[in-house]
Amino acid sequence: MARSCRSRCLVWEDVTVTLANGKKEKKNKCLVSGLTGLAESHRIMAVMGPSGSGKSTFLDALAGRLSPQASMAGKVLLRGGSPPPAGEKSYVTQEDVFLGTLTVKETLYFGARLRLPELTTAELDEAIDETLTKMGLEECADNTIGNWHLRGISGGERRRLSIAVEILAQPQVLCLDEATTGLDSAAAFFVVQALRNVARRDGKIVVCSIHQPTDDVFRLFDDLLLISAGEAVYFGDSQGAVKFFADSGFPCPTRRNPPDHFLRCITPEFDQVFAALKQTQRRNYVVSYLDIKQRPFSLPSLFLYLARRHGYRIPTDINCLKCNRNSQQQMG
Numbered sequence: 488m489a490r491s492c493r494s495r496c497l498v499w500e501d502v503t504v505t506l507a508n509g510k511k512e513k514k515n516k517c518l519v520s521g522l523t524g525l526a527e528s529h530r531i532m533a534v535m536g537p538s539g540s541g542k543s544t545f546l547d548a549l550a551g552r553l554s555p556q557a558s559m560a561g562k563v564l565l566r567g568g569s570p571p572p573a574g575e576k577s578y579v580t581q582e583d584v585f586l587g588t589l590t591v592k593e594t595l596y597f598g599a600r601l602r603l604p605e606l607t608t609a610e611l612d613e614a615i616d617e618t619l620t621k622m623g624l625e626e627c628a629d630n631t632i633g634n635w636h637l638r639g640i641s642g643g644e645r646r647r648l649s650i651a652v653e654i655l656a657q658p659q660v661l662c663l664d665e666a667t668t669g670l671d672s673a674a675a676f677f678v679v680q681a682l683r684n685v686a687r688r689d690g691k692i693v694v695c696s697i698h699q700p701t702d703d704v705f706r707l708f709d710d711l712l713l714i715s716a717g718e719a720v721y722f723g724d725s726q727g728a729v730k731f732f733a734d735s736g737f738p739c740p741t742r743r744n745p746p747d748h749f750l751r752c753i754t755p756e757f758d759q760v761f762a763a764l765k766q767t768q769r770r771n772y773v774v775s776y777l778d779i780k781q782r783p784f785s786l787p788s789l790f791l792y793l794a795r796r797h798g799y800r801i802p803t804d805i806n807c808l809k810c811n812r813n814s815q816q817q818m819g
């Protein structure tokens with residue numbers, strides 16, 4: 488796919504997250520180790536991996552919302568402009584937390600009032616109507632959300648409402664943890680398609696962890712990051728993963744769903760497979776961003792690499808969303 492020079496990207500470089508153990512004699516636990524890559528605007532990326540592999544931790548690191556016990560090394564940078572970082576990223580958590588007695592529209596209204604205080608009532612109404620349409624929530628706009636004793640909107644609608652609340656604030660980067668968990672395949676398809684539209688039409692960067700997508704849902708993703716035990720096994724074009732596994736000696740059986748096959752291959756029990764894949768990736772996967780990791784890294788060299796690969800203009804300024812575990816200082 489031809490990539491626009493004007494597209495923005497979120498770059499993460501050598502991101503490692505460790506969990507302090509508390510006891511001197513015990514080693515810190517490494518949750519995510521040396522992840523390097525980028526997510527581009529107008530594209531949607533799936534983060535997949537076995538349960539406990541570090542998907543949520545990675546998304547937390549991207550969004551700068553790691554728990555206080557966790558410390559992060561490495562950098563997460565946004566390039567291509569200089570808006571204030573705080574308003575640039577949004578995070579949709581696994582749980583949908585709402586006031587069950589409010590309607591869908593009221594929820595959006597209160598969220599927008601808090602996050603976009605500068606908008607007039609007319610502008611707010613317009614933004615809410617636009618968001619309802621984008622997320623396919625017009626039909627249930629006046630329905631009560633519901634809770635444990637009050638019947639309300641469906642699970643798929645709740646998920647789309649969680650996303651709607653975040654995209655109303657117009658962040659450049661949207662991170663979602665398990666966007667489709669608990670949904671049937673049709674509802675999951677609708678949610679991911681809505682996210683893909685947000686990426687495509689609004690030029691957002693969308694990064695989303697997902698469990699067991701169907702083939703139809705998987706095909707909606709442009710890029711794929713496969714994580715096992717906190718390390719990247721595959722990073723690149725989502726449709727290229729089938730060929731990558733086949734080239735590495737693990738072809739997907741014709742009647743198996745490709746995402747299921749990838750997960751089956753990279754679960755920790757399949758250690759040998761994992762080691763073989765990593766070896767092959769080092770040897771053969773020419774466009775792997777992990778190559779960046781092999782080099783003595785400096786920020787200009789990463790952008791030179793990107794410039795060569797995608798024809799990006801080299802930025803004169805770089806906004807650092809989050810740096811180093813101790814300093815968390817802004818990069819110039």
Ligand SMILES: Nc1ncnc2c1ncn2[C@@H]1O[C@H](COP(=O)(O)OP(=O)(O)OP(=O)(O)O)[C@@H](O)[C@H]1O
Nearest residue numbers: 506518536537538539540541542543544545554556
């Ligand atoms: N604050 C924490 N304290 C203790 N352990 C943690 C903490 N955060 C993460 N972990 C551990 O780190 C590992 C990765 O967790 P994470 O939630 O990132 O995995 P995941 O891939 O998102 O899993 P799932 O798909 O089941 O949600 C797990 O073993 C988890 O128990």
